[in-house]
Amino acid sequence: FQPKILIGTRVLITAGPTYEAIDAVRGITNRSSGKMGYAIAQAALELGAEVTLISGPTALAKPHGSHGVDVESASQMFDAVMQRATACDVFISVAAVADYRVAQPSEQKIKKSAEALTLNLVPNPDILAHVAGLANPPFCVGFAAESENLAEYAEQKRRAKKLPLLVGNLAQQAIGSDDNELVLFDDQGTHPLPRADKLTLARQLMQQIALRYKGANR
Ligand code: C5P
Numbered sequence: 001f002q003p004k005i006l007i008g009t010r011v012l013i014t015a016g017p018t019y020e021a022i023d024a025v026r027g028i029t030n031r032s033s034g035k036m037g038y039a040i041a042q043a044a045l046e047l048g049a050e051v052t053l054i055s056g057p058t059a060l061a062k063p064h065g066s067h068g069v070d071v072e073s074a075s076q077m078f079d080a081v082m083q084r085a086t087a088c089d090v091f092i093s094v095a096a097v098a099d100y101r102v103a104q105p106s107e108q109k110i111k112k113s114a115e116a117l118t119l120n121l122v123p124n125p126d127i128l129a130h131v132a133g134l135a136n137p138p139f140c141v142g143f144a145a146e147s148e149n150l151a152e153y154a155e156q157k158r159r160a161k162k163l164p165l166l167v168g169n170l171a172q173q174a175i176g177s178d179d180n181e182l183v184l185f186d187d188q189g190t191h192p193l194p195r196a197d198k199l200t201l202a203r204q205l206m207q208q209i210a211l212r213y214k215g216a217n218r
Helices: 035-046 074-087 127-132 150-160 198-216
Strands: 010-015 050-055 067-070 090-093 100-102 121-123 139-146 165-170 179-186 189-197
Touching: 010 035, 010 074, 035 050, 035 090, 035 198, 050 074, 074 127, 090 127, 090 198, 127 139, 139 150, 139 198, 150 165, 150 179, 165 198, 179 198, 189 198
Parallel strands: 010 050, 010 090, 050 067, 090 139, 139 165
Antiparallel strands: 100 121, 165 179, 179 189
């Protein structure tokens, strides 16, 4: 039995990869499956929250009872989040947002030639940093997938993006797999969530988020 401690709480979640078009048929993306974000949406629903799930392209079905919003690119995800960010209480940014997009995607399929091809990439806006920087931000939770030096990089990111809570995981363990292992970073220090399937971890993480959100809004 789980007490519904998040009834009346509006939780906004991003999940999955983004897809940045190169031309009419090609694009740049990453190996995020969306599983962790979707599991967190499920866990938030179980606690009674009102959940909006903004998702890049994935093969997953949205958890029953969530409000789903499908996007493709980081720019579309940025717009979808910003439209809803001031009307949510908790923002959990799980999406693996592409850091760059193609400066000028071609409307037509680019024809192959014998020449080398250079793609001009420009940085995407940091959605999470924008939300956390709002005048009256929701309780913001970030993720950091690192392939090394997890503790150091995660804490750096938490400070740079001004987050009360950042969840670290090892990229090689997290991306695409069914299991994961998390470390929570907050002002108090670190808190490990040992290896388990993503729904189990999502439930433990949502408990931690709910405790901190409730504590901060007493
Ligand atoms: O800096 P890095 O991309 O590693 O930070 C990861 C965190 O920031 C994740 O929570 C991710 O969802 C978020 N992010 C974002 N917009 C970006 C890049 C990352 O919201 N353009």
